[in-house]
Amino acid sequence: MMNRVILVGRLTKDPELRYTPSGVAVATFTLAVNRTFTNQHGERDADFINIVVWRKPAENVANFLKKGSLAGVDGRVQTRSYEGQDGxxxxxxxxxxESVQFLEPKNAQGHFPSDFKQNQGNSTQQANPQKQAYSSDSKPVEINEDDLPF
Incomplete structure (x- = not known):
C-alpha cells in the first residue's frame, strides 16, 4: 500500500509553531494549491490543504516561511477524529x-537564503554551486575493498 502526497503551493497565512508538553516542535499551516483546470468563468480554483510538520523542520518552517511563500511539501495523508466542544x-x-522545500529565493519574499532547502531534520546551503562535492577533475577515486557493501 502507498500513502504519498507531493504538493506545491503558497501559504495562506504565517505558520503556527507550538510545542508539545515534552518539548517537541510542531508547526501547522495551510497551503493553497491551484487546480490544473479552470472553472466555467475561466478562473483557476484552489484547494486549501492543512499541513503539519514536526521537530526541527517545524522550527525551520516557522522561521523562514510566511504568508504567500511558495513551498513544496512531500508527505502522507492522515485522517483523525475527535469529539468537539459541542459533543x-x-x-x-x-x-x-516529511519534507518541506522552500521554493523561492530571498529576493522574492525576503524570508530565506536563495539556495536554502529544508528536509527532515537537516538543512543545506550551497553558497557556491560551482564547488560541488563531486567534481569532474578526472582524478581517480581510491576505494578500499573493505568499504564496499558487496
Missing amino acids: KRVYVTEVVA
Whole structure:
C-alpha cells in the first residue's frame, strides 16, 4: 500500500509553531494549491490543504516561511477524529509533511537564503554551486575493498 502526497503551493497565512508538553516542535499551516483546470468563468480554483510538520523542520518552517511563500511539501495523508466542544464528532484530514522545500529565493519574499532547502531534520546551503562535492577533475577515486557493501 502507498500513502504519498507531493504538493506545491503558497501559504495562506504565517505558520503556527507550538510545542508539545515534552518539548517537541510542531508547526501547522495551510497551503493553497491551484487546480490544473479552470472553472466555467475561466478562473483557476484552489484547494486549501492543512499541513503539519514536526521537530526541527517545524522550527525551520516557522522561521523562514510566511504568508504567500511558495513551498513544496512531500508527505502522507492522515485522517483523525475527535469529539468537539459541542459533543459532535469532528473529522480532520491533513498532510503530515516529511519534507518541506522552500521554493523561492530571498529576493522574492525576503524570508530565506536563495539556495536554502529544508528536509527532515537537516538543512543545506550551497553558497557556491560551482564547488560541488563531486567534481569532474578526472582524478581517480581510491576505494578500499573493505568499504564496499558487496
